[in-house]
Amino acid sequence: MSKFTKEMVNDYAEKLLIGLTEEENKMVLDEFEVIDKHIDSINELPNISSVEPMTHCLDDFVYELREDEEEDSVPIDELLQNCDDYVGSEVRVPKVVG
């Protein structure tokens, strides 16, 4: 029996604030089965657990902190052009505390 279930997929979708149709749920389930099979084959690679995970393309980054210089900020008028609901320079947002 598969370790992936319709309920499990819906649970993950809910955590992500996404609703799924039956068809979408099945697509996820089908893909999980294939990915899991590939992951099984990865686990068969010799000494895989001793390999350092690669998190990035380049391993020779030079990190340099910028000087702490003051810069102009974006004009509020420009920022508000993307906003449908505001009063003055204040943006109306949904209530998030009780």
Added chain:
Amino acid sequence: MSYMDKGLVELHELLKNGEVTSDELVKESIAKSHEVQDKYNAFVTILDDAKGGEVTDNILSAIPYGVKDNYSTKGILSTGSSNTLKDYVPFFNATAIDKLNAAGAVKVNKTVLDEFGMGGTGTTGHTGIVKNPWDPTRMCAGSSSGSACAVAAGVYPYATGSDTGDSIRKPAAYCGIVGYKPTYGMISRYGLFAFASSLDHCGALTRSVEDAAIVVDNMKGIDKNDMTTWDSSDIHLYDNLSKDVKGKKLCYIKEICNPSMYPNAGSELKEHLDNFYTVVDKCKELGMTVDEVSVDSKLLNALAAVYVVISCAEATSNMSNLTGIIFGPRSEGENYIDMMTDYRTKGFSPLIKRRFIIGSYVLQAQNKDRYFHNAQRVRRLLVDRWKELFKDYDAVILPVGSGPAKKFETDNDCVEEDTQILEEHLQVGNFGGFPSITIPDGFVNGLPVGVNITGNCYDDQNVLNIAYALEGTMNYKNQIAKEVK
């Protein structure tokens, strides 16, 4: 007289000599944009009020180009081809766009992509599918579908693209043009909508290697807003283009392209591989050596899953800011949870939802080592193997995909049981940040196919020169799509 089917250097000369004006070029490009939109649906936005620019010594000056719609463009709709950002107008430009502006380039449209770049078919953008200009019953591939379609159709000489798996290099092959993704960090990603940050690259779609070098020369550069960029000021790709590749060493990978690996191959795959070996012979005629090498099939077979796991995990995280509250159209609801759920449920396409759920699953504490970390481990093994090859070879040469553009009924965005490494191998270029270019190398069934050349990090010039020399042995430079079906 048509101009938009010409290359950049020729257009620059015509402009400098006063034989055509920038306004005339822009007018032609916008008119062609509308024709291409009607036939193939390549654009989210056409900038009908775009005006010609000043002609300077910069080759890109006063010449029209297209922008993939996941690049932020100040004051211009930038949707990522998603309903979730269908009304988003950025207040800043992506750094690469600022650089093209500084060069005097004139943008005339924003091109359709697979939603947020997360697809390879050109069918998931919120404005509908993009059709292939060689055969409208076939796809352009993705995610830079609209950019590839428009450049191939002669709307302008180039468009920007982005590439997380093969999103510049496969559409280029399907549309018979050039697609170039330089070394990771050569072009700033600031202002590019993030998909999977450790794999995302900016790049260009053009109709010649020369134009690809010119465009990337103008897009690249260190950027204080992208800490992964590096100083490439001593790299001048166009100035140093050379067809002198005698003595260069190439290799191809047996497990990916030897016909013996595909005993049940159909006619398109057979022709595509036959064509590839003809191209290998052309490389040898140029004085290069080409060897067949072997890579462990177990590693290659894991490649697709590695890509899906890493890209989905990074995407889930990157796109958690899409709530409809700080970007995009705000949904109705009793409370903010309902508002966000409604926005995300209605706004994202099924493909994106699928990827988010996979990404969330592989990042759960109890699953992380089995899926995410193991995928990252195999990423390292694959990259290390390619780097071993680069100790002996200047570049790896491989066919792109399993043939020409696929019909629309094919869904190649799923990881399926029969996934072929031939379709997925370009992702190694993203795992390692390698410079990688696709050029057209022939026709199968009347449709273009492509070959890819990938080299070691920072070795972009070598990769471009090999492509430049090889391009010179074929007749596909600056080709414009002609409907064949």
